[in-house]
Amino acid sequence: MELSIFTGSTEFIAIISISIFMAISPGPDFFMVTRNSIVYNRTSGIYSAIGVSLAIWLHVAYSIAGLAIIISKSIFLFSIIKYIGAAYLIFIGFKTIISKSNFNKEAINKQKNKELSKFNSFKNGFITNALNPKATIFFLSIFTQIVNVDTPLLIQVIYGAIISIVHFIWFSSVAYFFSHPVILNKFQRYQKKIEMFVGAALILFGIKVAFTKSS
Template sequence: MLTGAHLLAFMGVVLLAAMSPGPDFVIVTRHAAISGKRAGMAAGLGIAGGVFVWALVAALGVASLLAASAIAYTVVKLIGAAYLAYLGVKALIGAWRRGERVQLDARLPPARPLVAFRQGLITNLLNPKCAVFFVALMPQFLPGTPTLTDTLMLSAVTVLITITWFTVLANLVGLLKTFFTSPKVRKAMDTVTGTILIAFGLKIATD
């Protein structure tokens, strides 16, 4: 059975992992800065959904197969890299077309939170490093003969911490939405985040 000390240690590791800069961080920051905190939180919920899937399949041993298979790992890695590059190129094209004026289609449409959720979910699910992370992490905190309750508890804790962190991040960045949606700042934001997403895609593909 899980002890309080093990659970606290696990929470600390997961929080540090969630806070580390990466594609998830960029996706949430971009949506919160440009479309507001609701879109940012939706992206965070999508990421949390992906984290739950990885935590669950890792606990069930499925993710270890992916981590052990060079072909499967490479396929997921390249698809994930291509998706990040696609999001980055899309942001860059938006920046170049936008020029010095804010277009009507740059404003938040009703479906934007759903789009943000989908991007967060796909970005996380197509990151094979998440599988490797949980394969290495989960067994360190589970008892020698873990029960289904132990597995679900760690998975739930992982999702809760992820949601909490990205909700805080989205709200902090969302407070500056007016600043980020000014024409010049929006163009710079799209250019910077687009470049970073492409860089992450290249890094994942060549790692």
Template sequence: MLLSSWLSVAGICALGAMSPGPSLAVVMNNTVNHGRKAGILTAVGHGLGVTAYAAATALGLAVVIAQSALIFDVIRYLGAAFLLFIAYKTWVSTQQVKQQSEPSADQDKAIKTPGFISGLMIAALNPKMAIFFLALFSQFVQLDAGLGDKLILALTAGTIDTLWYLLVAWGLATPKVLNWLSLHQKKINQLFALVIALLAATIVFK
């Protein structure tokens, strides 16, 4: 694989990861409501989901999703439903932003698991990723490229996605930001809930 092709793919993946959308909203929501660990686990889960879609494209499986309107719509509607669920949980949440004190072992587990799962699910329930990677690979991957080259691109996409959302989670969870967020927790939760619900609506009606 040419270095220029790899750099082009990496740049496009970075732009795709940084574009605002449901994934960014969920990572921010988990970080604000449950702290840095939840944000980090959300980022890791989402990165694994992106890697899986990219790998599926390399193996030819994503073609099935892209060419089947039924499968595409089922995944799309499940994704919208999951976003609405997150919006509801956020709206009714009374949980405060975590301060500097360490949570108990049970609390820590309760924070980590939903964070990782929500990140993974948001990526997995986004069928547009299949189309994105099909278009991307068709432009920069040669027809005779080996499976190894394709998997390198898949890992590149997943790594870039994970690093971006790790940066988002880390930046939001600084002490000064958390202290400010804790003073406006209720309004912020309501805002996140509305934004996530609107994003779900755009998925359904787009």
């Protein structure tokens, strides 16, 4: 009994630690949320964060069901996921780079009033995370190497909730930070350069995703 409690505590600490590491590590999710927060507004960034955090449940579901192993071992399935994900990131990155930005005050106010719908913002975050093959590998590692096979289903679901909540807190904070008026005013002078940098980062991550290996 004592050993079981100790094992459970170790799992819990490991899950929280890995969740934080996964969330704060710069990746496609970070740049997608940042992009929508800067180019559009805070609401867009927050809904993108919600999309990321809910996509986590997709990974949790197939990992608990044991499908993560099948996906990682199937070259065909893994390739479909990574190439669609890579194409999506490259498309959004290219779209960000070619977007027009003007620096006069009237144009900037118009830009800030321009909105990406809540659904499209959510979709950006969800698809970016859901089609990231590295997330598949991450969750495969978590649910095969860290979570004990005897861990109850309810506890595994709680672990999934922890990972999802950590991601939402982090990316909501990212959205809040990059959409703050003080930060936007600082970025205003270099708006187009920043958008090009974020777009280029998304393209590079898309290329990196395309070359991700399942093992």
